[in-house]
Amino acid sequence: MRIERRRSSVFAALLTGALCAHGNARAADEAGSRPGADWQSWRASTDVTNTASLQRGARNFANYCLGCHSLKYVRWSRMGEDLAIPEALLERHLLPPGDKPLEYIATSMPAADAEAWFGKTPPDLSLMARARGKDYLYQFLETFYIDPTRQTGANNLRLPTTAMPDVLSELEGLKRAVYRNVEKRGEDGRVTTQQEFDHFEQVVPGRLSTEEYDSFVRDTVNFLDYAGEPSQVVRRSLGVWVVLFLLVFTWLAWLMKREYWKDVH
Numbered sequence: 001m002r003i004e005r006r007r008s009s010v011f012a013a014l015l016t017g018a019l020c021a022h023g024n025a026r027a028a029d030e031a032g033s034r035p036g037a038d039w040q041s042w043r044a045s046t047d048v049t050n051t052a053s054l055q056r057g058a059r060n061f062a063n064y065c066l067g068c069h070s071l072k073y074v075r076w077s078r079m080g081e082d083l084a085i086p087e088a089l090l091e092r093h094l095l096p097p098g099d100k101p102l103e104y105i106a107t108s109m110p111a112a113d114a115e116a117w118f119g120k121t122p123p124d125l126s127l128m129a130r131a132r133g134k135d136y137l138y139q140f141l142e143t144f145y146i147d148p149t150r151q152t153g154a155n156n157l158r159l160p161t162t163a164m165p166d167v168l169s170e171l172e173g174l175k176r177a178v179y180r181n182v183e184k185r186g187e188d189g190r191v192t193t194q195q196e197f198d199h200f201e202q203v204v205p206g207r208l209s210t211e212e213y214d215s216f217v218r219d220t221v222n223f224l225d226y227a228g229e230p231s232q233v234v235r236r237s238l239g240v241w242v243v244l245f246l247l248v249f250t251w252l253a254w255l256m257k258r259e260y261w262k263d264v265h
């Protein structure tokens with residue numbers, strides 16, 4: 001298995017500059033430990049009209065996800081047009097060698113190998129944002145933690161016992177899940193002690209700071225949201241024009257009505 005990473009820095013500089021931090025109250029927590037008990041309420045808060053974010057997301061996808069996942073309903077050329085990525089840049093930095101812009105975004109990993117390695121074929125991600133919702137994707141990519149009992153060495157809060165390895169650990173670092181004991185009274189009145197997830201503890205730092213990693217994930221989720229419905233950007237901007245047209249038309253109709261009725265009163 002080979003995961004393409006070499007292009008990331010060049011593409012970053014060319015297209016969008018350094019990763020920008022979105023500023024997130026949660027991320028600004030004390031170094032080393034991150035609160036997490038509220039992880040189920042974390043929101044992706046992405047903006048699909050932010051082209052720079054989508055460009056960074058496309059770069060992230062090509063470098064860190066395409067090794068295993070495809071986007072089989074999106075063509076490279078269409079993506080390039082929607083995200084304002086010039087064809088030369090697209091071919092030089094994003095397209096895998098041998099792929100053509102008109103082709104669909106396909107992973108080079110054979111499904112049978114993936115099945116053998118992971119026990120599951122990595123799903124196509126074209127419709128994942130629509131199927132699961134972008135908050136789910138955000139929580140999924142933010143809640144990987146070390147788990148020596150798993151074959152991949154990692155586990156996930158959003159998708160427990162996931163077959164997906166913690167592929168972003170190089171950027172995020174490694175974190176451990178810390179649990180607390182909670183006493184629960186069962187239906188029979190007996191008190192039992194259960195372990196509940198409490199927070200994450202950073203064990204090994206990654207290449208990115210917490211804020212940078214957070215932006216990285218948001219851009220990636222934003223891109224997957226775009227991929228789920230590539231025409232949503234056009235549809236929304238078209239909507240503004242339609243509403244403007246209706247307003248102008250209403251005004252004209254009102255003027256005309258006034259003109260027609262002015263002699264009647």
Ligand code: HEC
Pocket residue numbers: 001003060061064065066067068069118120121122123125128132137140141159161162163164165167168220
């Ligand atoms: C090394 C291979 C590999 C890479 C690289 C990889 N994944 Fe996965 N991914 C998997 C496998 C295997 C599964 C199936 C997991 C399961 O069903 O337990 C999966 C599942 C998923 C799912 C579905 C989760 C669900 O609820 O069913 C999402 C979303 C996902 N990956 C996103 C990503 C993103 C985003 C990236 C890039 C940052 C990425 N993956 C990189 C192997 C990979």
